[in-house]
């Protein structure tokens with residue numbers, strides 16, 4: 010295939026145009042640097058065309074990676090700093106103008122800033138540091154091979170469960186240096202196949218073999234595989250820079266210093282052209298943030314920050330304009346050129362985009378319609394009698410075919426004959442094959458013409474040979490930071506992400522308004538008469554209910570809302586679940602404890618509660634304890650159900666039960682249900698608040714067995730830890746289930 014002159018000339022044409030782009034981007038730099046860079050790119054590209062056998066292809070990629078690394082070393086040793094920033098980055102195809110990530114005006118500005126005449130030594134030094142090509146750092150080259158992959162889902166009915174195959178025996182491969190596009194109509198199984206290849210689905214519903222350098226998926230690969238999901242999973246309130254810095258701090262190896270990790274985050278920002286929005290919030294449904302294209306680039310940045318050997322992307326260009334899409338694909342191209350393997354699903358690429366892909370997997374209804382070089386797809390379909398009758402974007406043509414739509418496409422003679430036979434039999438006049446006929450014809454044609462050949466090639470390819478010896482031993486699973494560091498990083502991230510929620514004027518106003526209303530209603534209450542004291546006890550009960558109710562309904566959202574993020578980050582072993590859990594539960598505390606202070610400062614003095622410092626601070630401590638216990642319950646409900654609707658329903662029933670069992674509304678509770686009050690944090694808090702206000706709680710308040718309050722304190726402390734333990738166990742169970 011590789012020796013085909015047409016292909017060779019098309020690739021060489023592409024090589025030339027790429028060289029031209031490099032030349033353009035280097036137009037302002039010294040001519041010696043231009044020669045150096047063009048030779049590098051051109052040399053590499055030409056050898057790519059010549060390599061024909063898989064082994065040769067493999068050794069080419071290694072050679073290419075090695076030569077890249079070697080050249081980097083030579084650069085470092087021999088080239089001056091100023092030249093390095095331009096020559097090495099541009100020669101390896103990573104200059105911003107090459108990746109095309111800055112708008113035309115920006116490119117011009119950037120090039121101008123890089124011109125020898127204009128740049129100051131400081132600026133040059135800065136750009137030299139920030140624009141380091143971390144992607145060319147050596148990584149394990151990964152050869153991905155998949156043979157006869159099938160995937161079925163179980164569709165549950167009321168009484169029965171049916172199996173449905175989503176993928177019907179897909180075979181193919183992807184090598185380092187290649188960008189493989191996965192195309193097909195919506196619902197044809199692209200995401201399923203990508204998830205399966207990325208090790209995200211591994212259960213008994215999967216059949217066939219997926220290997221990485223001839224070995225099946227193992228946990229050591231987690232850190233070598235980047236997976237950009239279709240939905241952008243990011244924290245809305247973090248800025249671009251914060252998002253990438255936290256990812257770098259958690260993911261990069263312990264051998265790197267904090268400064269080096271932060272520098273890497275900046276390298277990614279510059280690599281993806283995000284410098285202009287680095288301090289902008291990501292944003293989400295309720296907060297305006299970066300644009301869709303920028304958000305997608307941040308997602309890609311979070312994955313490439315670890316310099317993965319194998320990168321999967323699910324529709325990285327969906328919803329973007331063609332120029333932004335082209336920029337993203339150009340980055341993927343650059344990543345592949347550094348010796349990585351890139352597999353991406355793509356919906357409807359423009360023809361410019363289509364020509365950027367090395368290989369193409371075309372799916373239709375879960376079956377393989379084509380696997381091979383993207384440049385050979387059109388000749389292949391022509392050879393089976395399907396070609397466009399008008400000038401058409403190849404991607405559009407292929408998607409029409411995969412959809413079974415033959416408008417403006419020539420009908421192959423076999424299908425034509427079949428239609429006529431059917432028409433005669435049924436006396437119909439449709440004169441057009443049905444989508445099913447087209448699908449079956451294409452699947453059959455691929456099986457007859459290509460599949461056996463491709464399968465033979467896959468079997469004969471021995472990728473191990475092509476992997477450098479030092480990479481062949483299995484990598485140990487390793488964490489980027491130790492437990493304490495993970496805890497501190499996640500704690501800080503939690504505070505940053507939620508500072509807006511907690512310090513939002515809505516919440517503060519809500520608490521202040523409630524406190525003022527309570528203060529006015531109980532204005533200078535006293536304990537002179539039993540009736541007045543009962544009134545005041547009512548306020549204490551309300552405080553116990555309010556600060557039990559409020560935290561539960563804040564905490565139940567914690568884990569359901571972060572579920573997608575947790576799954577994504579745990580899939581790459583970003584941190585230990587225990588570190589996340591501890592950080593997540595404690596990072597809420599400082600902010601959660603600020604509001605009750607404001608509340609009590611208002612209510613306590615307006616209502617004229619016991620005017621001693623001890624009583625005030627003890628009241629505050631009791632409210633804190635109640636809040637932390639109530640949060641635990643919210644976390645446990647959220648972590649167990651992981652569904653906001655279900656969690657809210659269960660929480661409202663539970664909180665209402667606890668409130669009723671709190672001892673204020675019902676005085677004589679039947680004995681068979683009276684145990685319920687011991688589970689209620691409202692009950693314990695109310696009793697403690699009474700104890701603080703009135704050393705001897707009067708009998709008409711119906712509070713019996715009240716000693717020094719130790720029992721209530723111990724009960725609340727048990728709840729603080731018990732509910733959290735329950736939440737952790739639930740989360741671990743769910744996490745293990747989703748990892749299985």
Ligand SMILES: Nc1ncnc2c1ncn2[C@@H]1O[C@H](COP(=O)(O)OP(=O)(O)OP(=O)(O)O)[C@@H](O)[C@H]1O
Pocket residue numbers: 162163164175193194195196197198199200201202
């Ligand atoms: N767990 C599941 N249960 C039932 N059906 C499923 C399940 N997962 C996937 N499917 C079905 O399998 C088919 C393929 O889904 P998949 O998400 O892989 O398609 P896709 O090609 O990525 O689609 P799109 O381009 O629209 O994202 C769809 O019809 C989908 O409804």
